[in-house]
Amino acid sequence: MATDRDPIVAAHGVSFRYAGSDANALESVDLAIARGEFLAFVGQNGAGKTTLAKLFNGLLTPTTGDVVVDGSSTHKVGIDFLSKIVGYCYQNPDHQIFSNTVREEVAFGLKHHGVPAAAAAESVTEALRLVGLEHQADRYPFLLGRGERQKLAVASILALGPPVLVIDEPTTGLDLGGTRSIMRLLRQLNESGRTVIIITHDMNVVAEYAPRTVVISKGRVIRDGSTRDVLTNEAALREAFLRPPQITRVALRLHERCGFPAGILTVDEFLTAYRSRAANTTTRAAARPASRGQG
Amino acid sequence: MASEPSAGDVIAVEGLTFRYPVGKEDVLAGIDLRVRNGEFLGITGSSGAGKSTLCLCLRGLIPHSLGGQMKGAVTVAGRRTTEVSPAQLGESVGLVFQDPEAQIIGLSVEEDLAFGPENYAWPRDRIRERIREVLAMVRLEGLETRETYSLSGGQKQRVAIAAALMMLPQVLILDEPTSELDPIGKEEVFATIRRLKEERDITIVMVEHAVEQLAQFADRIIVMDKGHIVAEDPPRALFRNVELFHHLDGERVPQVAEVLFALERDGLLQPDQFTPLEDEAVRVLAAGLEGRHGY
Numbered sequence: 001m002a003t004d005r006d007p008i009v010a011a012h013g014v015s016f017r018y019a020g021s022d023a024n025a026l027e028s029v030d031l032a033i034a035r036g037e038f039l040a041f042v043g044q045n046g047a048g049k050t051t052l053a054k055l056f057n058g059l060l061t062p063t064t065g066d067v068v069v070d071g072s073s074t075h076k077v078g079i080d081f082l083s084k085i086v087g088y089c090y091q092n093p094d095h096q097i098f099s100n101t102v103r104e105e106v107a108f109g110l111k112h113h114g115v116p117a118a119a120a121a122e123s124v125t126e127a128l129r130l131v132g133l134e135h136q137a138d139r140y141p142f143l144l145g146r147g148e149r150q151k152l153a154v155a156s157i158l159a160l161g162p163p164v165l166v167i168d169e170p171t172t173g174l175d176l177g178g179t180r181s182i183m184r185l186l187r188q189l190n191e192s193g194r195t196v197i198i199i200t201h202d203m204n205v206v207a208e209y210a211p212r213t214v215v216i217s218k219g220r221v222i223r224d225g226s227t228r229d230v231l232t233n234e235a236a237l238r239e240a241f242l243r244p245p246q247i248t249r250v251a252l253r254l255h256e257r258c259g260f261p262a263g264i265l266t267v268d269e270f271l272t273a274y275r276s277r278a279a280n281t282t283t284r285a286a287a288r289p290a291s292r293g294q295g
Numbered sequence: 296m297a298s299e300p301s302a303g304d305v306i307a308v309e310g311l312t313f314r315y316p317v318g319k320e321d322v323l324a325g326i327d328l329r330v331r332n333g334e335f336l337g338i339t340g341s342s343g344a345g346k347s348t349l350c351l352c353l354r355g356l357i358p359h360s361l362g363g364q365m366k367g368a369v370t371v372a373g374r375r376t377t378e379v380s381p382a383q384l385g386e387s388v389g390l391v392f393q394d395p396e397a398q399i400i401g402l403s404v405e406e407d408l409a410f411g412p413e414n415y416a417w418p419r420d421r422i423r424e425r426i427r428e429v430l431a432m433v434r435l436e437g438l439e440t441r442e443t444y445s446l447s448g449g450q451k452q453r454v455a456i457a458a459a460l461m462m463l464p465q466v467l468i469l470d471e472p473t474s475e476l477d478p479i480g481k482e483e484v485f486a487t488i489r490r491l492k493e494e495r496d497i498t499i500v501m502v503e504h505a506v507e508q509l510a511q512f513a514d515r516i517i518v519m520d521k522g523h524i525v526a527e528d529p530p531r532a533l534f535r536n537v538e539l540f541h542h543l544d545g546e547r548v549p550q551v552a553e554v555l556f557a558l559e560r561d562g563l564l565q566p567d568q569f570t571p572l573e574d575e576a577v578r579v580l581a582a583g584l585e586g587r588h589g590y
Binding site for chain 1 (some may be wrong): 340341342343415422447448449471475476477478479480482504507509531544545546547549550551553554557558561563573580581583584585
């Protein structure tokens with residue numbers, strides 16, 4: 001049996017081809033995700049990120065190779081088993097919302113899995129509490145704001161209690177407040193032990209929240225490592241049609257010009273590094289007044 | 296907050312309020328706005344601020360195609376929107392939405408682009424010639440017969456822009472055209488828009504959260520909140536108001552603006568060194584580290 005030290009999700013030499021297509025959507029993917037990780041899949045539209053995520057919960061099975069979830073090959077176990085381990089939240093939350101109240105929406109999956117009514121009601125309440133929608137339980141889902149509908153989609157997945165959450169484009173269409181709110185929720189769910197995988201284009205979100213980043217380009221994993229290493233490799237990102245956050249780019253250019261630290265991911269990190277450098281510069285400049293005012 | 300009326304204005308909005316049929320409050324609560332011919336106006340702000348509703352008003356879909364109560368006057372390209380049909384207005388005003396999938400109708404690129412002009416009964420040769428022209432404008436030359444589903448996200452959105460350009464509009468309105476695109480797709484769309492403005496003198500109104508690009512390309516930006524315009528300035532002045540953005544919480548400033556503003560408060564940079572533009576910010580920051588002031 002699987003132990004806690006085994007990856008919760010692993011891909012071994014996975015290739016996948018959609019029926020009727022003459023090219024592989026995924027090619028020789030090897031990946032191991034440990035319990036409790038928070039990672040981001042990034043890549044161009046159509047790179048294969050969503051296809052890979054759908055292989056994790058059995059919506060798709062590999063054409064060649066093997067995906068192992070909590071010790072079981074997805075070739076051997078069904079989607080009913082896998083959906084209790086890997087919860088998958090679609091890109092557009094509106095595509096998965098169809099009930100008349102928030103409560104019914106969250107209860108749907110539990111009912112489908114045959115959970116008794118009393119236990120289901122408890123799970124629903126708990127899931128709504130976790131995402132902060134407990135006071136909206138009787139509302140019509142489409143009267144919620146876009147950010148709240150995204151949280152509702154997360155709650156519907158959470159109710160089944162999966163240890164792994166895959167959230168496809170959690171921040172698309174959200175403003176800054178909505179983005180912070182959903183990302184803080186995902187961070188909190190991760191800190192309480194869940195494995196969180198986000199699929200996103202938003203490099204600022206990746207820089208701030210995901211410690212590990214997997215770059216997918218044309219069906220292949222072309223980079224997999226700490227977000228700091230991945231996002232500061234501008235050339236490799238460009239190959240995948242991506243760019244680092246603005247502040248990371250600025251730090252890289254200052255690194256080339258005057259040796260500023262290159263591995264900067266956020267505005268706060270930048271300010272800390274700049275202030276400490278500027279303090280040294282001021283001291284040196286004060287010792288050599290003639291050097292001021294040039295340039 | 297509106298600038299003074301002038302003969303060169305292609306858009307004039309006066310005292311515009313709008314409430315949706317089921318709504319309890321005004322989504323637009325007294326908008327006054329003027330846009331000069333050939334100007335690139337950026338619109339930003341939190342969800343629910345009324346940005347998309349304003350776009351629908353400028354395109355005449357409000358009040359004609361959507362119910363609700365509209366007050367005030369909207370004049371675009373010399374026509375009062377209440378006095379002409381959306382079809383008539385469509386000859387001078389194009390609208391591009393967020394989701395490229397939702398607005399592409401044709402199976403092939405040329406079929407998609409021909410759809411609008413066919414409805415206006417253009418002769419076939421003129422349509423064919425115009426297709427060649429607009430594909431050159433969005434840098435998709437020679438893709439007439441490509442199947443639309445096989446295009447990348449950035450290419451699809453450029454086809455949507457090309458479709459809006461078919462009718463030779465004076466005004467092009469874009470509602471979050473890059474939010475579903477990867478970073479390189481975003482760049483492609485912004486480069487296209489900038490060229491249209493510079494080479495064709497088309498007036499651009501663009502709702503966007505990509506503030507770093509808006510800072511670079513927009514002539515003027517308005518910030519909306521709860522149906523009002525709460526700030527209106529060229530990017531350099533607007534993004535200096537970092538505190539306003541912190542207060543609104545719906546939108547951020549470019550990361551370099553955040554950094555320069557903080558360093559100015561520290562006394563490490565001078566107020567006249569502030570810039571929301573990445574290249575200028577790198578020069579200012581490098582000069583600061585090298586113990587020089589200014590460039």
